[in-house]
Amino acid sequence: MLHKWILAAFVSLLGTSSLLADETTQARCVVDDKRRQICLDHPAQRIATLSPGATELMFAAGGGDQVVAVVTFSDYPPEAQAIESLGSLTRLDMEKLISLQPDLVIAWVTGNPAEQMERLEALGLKVFYLEPRRFADVSSTLLRLAHLAGSDDVGQQVAQAFEEGINNLQQRYQNASPVRVFYQVWNDPIMSVNHEHLIHQVIELCGGDNVFADLPRMIPRLDTESILSANPEAILAGGMGEENQAWLDHWQQYPHLHATADQNLYFIPPSLIQRPTPRLLQGAERFCQALDEARAKRQ
Structure with a gap:
């Protein structure tokens, strides 16, 4: 039931x-x-x-x-x-x-x-x-x-x-140590999500801490300096297409960024995370796996 x-x-x-x-x-x-x-x-x-x-x-x-x-x-x-x-x-x-x-x-x-x-x-x-x-x-x-x-x-x-499926993930990650996350929804201009967005629910589900959760706009527009200042431990992004990871390449040029230094740059196919459909469960599973990898790299 x-x-x-x-x-x-x-x-x-x-x-x-x-x-x-x-x-x-x-x-x-x-x-x-x-x-x-x-x-x-x-x-x-x-x-x-x-x-x-x-x-x-x-x-x-x-x-x-x-x-x-x-x-x-x-x-x-x-x-x-x-x-x-x-x-x-x-x-x-x-x-x-x-x-x-x-x-x-x-x-x-x-x-x-x-x-x-x-x-x-x-x-x-x-x-x-x-x-x-x-x-x-x-x-x-x-x-x-x-x-x-x-x-x-x-x-x-x-x-x-x-x-x-969502309930299973909630039970699995309810006590997971937090990971500071920047999710990139677009690249030009750079966009993320605040606490009102469904993707924010995925971040929280996996034990993530959305670094832009408190911004007033649901889809805030950002610049590179904003991300460098927030210094997330992990960056996850979609892209232009289901296999195009080019958006993550931009962050490789900032070796002192926490996510880059630890190579916590993860691609999630956009149709799995940016559409409010049953396949969001698959996207959430991949998201949680990425944060698990980031946790495992901690010293």
């Missing part, structure tokens, strides 16, 4: 009225991450996912066969690459999107252009907004998307497996 706090959150997000409606009809309602109730008369049959993470989440929730439109970089699972693309998540081909007549659009709160989303809503399209910022949010999103797609059993199984 799913953990009680996941189930409680799911019931709250579904709403009592939707549960009663489902007893006699195929209608289904959930509350999205903008706290708006989204109701469908029947399970969605034509779904547009407007971020790579949304695409992956919908497939994981069992609704992949109903996805008719994605955006660029929707590369997982491989079947998603064959679906018609609407262009960039920040510059959508609105005419193409509307022509596909989706009965459900999955949008990213802070990623898709607000004016384009408002236009879709004005046209009467059902838009579900997602913005997971906690591990529980990933599980909850899977359950809600599965409910809208009519694949509740699949959503529950995947959410449960994700939750169990």
Whole structure:
């Protein structure tokens, strides 16, 4: 069974009225991450996912066969690459999107252009907004998307497996000695994450101490001097592509930086750490392993 706090959150997000409606009809309602109730008369049959993470989440929730439109970089699972693309998540081909007549659009709160989303809503399209910022949010999103797609059993199984994996890591690392960490989310300008971001939850999960946790912006912009001043023990980064570790090369030129001196420069494939999907568990496992290696190098 799913953990009680996941189930409680799911019931709250579904709403009592939707549960009663489902007893006699195929209608289904959930509350999205903008706290708006989204109701469908029947399970969605034509779904547009407007971020790579949304695409992956919908497939994981069992609704992949109903996805008719994605955006660029929707590369997982491989079947998603064959679906018609609407262009960039920040510059959508609105005419193409509307022509596909989706009965459900999955949008990213802070990623898709607000004016384009408002236009879709004005046209009467059902838009579900997602913005997971906690591990529980990933599980909850899977359950809600599965409910809208009519694949509740699949959503529950995947959410449960994700939750169990995260719980195992929490138990393993709850007493781990702290490692001061800088996570690099972009290189030009240099960007990191503060305590509001889901990646920060991964850092804490693994016993890391996010050196930029207290900055006011969720995605703070930084300069090299800021990182040198913070002097993290480990630097972890994604990159431009799943195997491109070039961002870490920049830090090799600073031999007195703690992370460089100990060679604690680690690459995490961005799709495993920067998408709020079940594969975040794999990213977290790699993240924790990197911090374990950093601990082992201590004198």
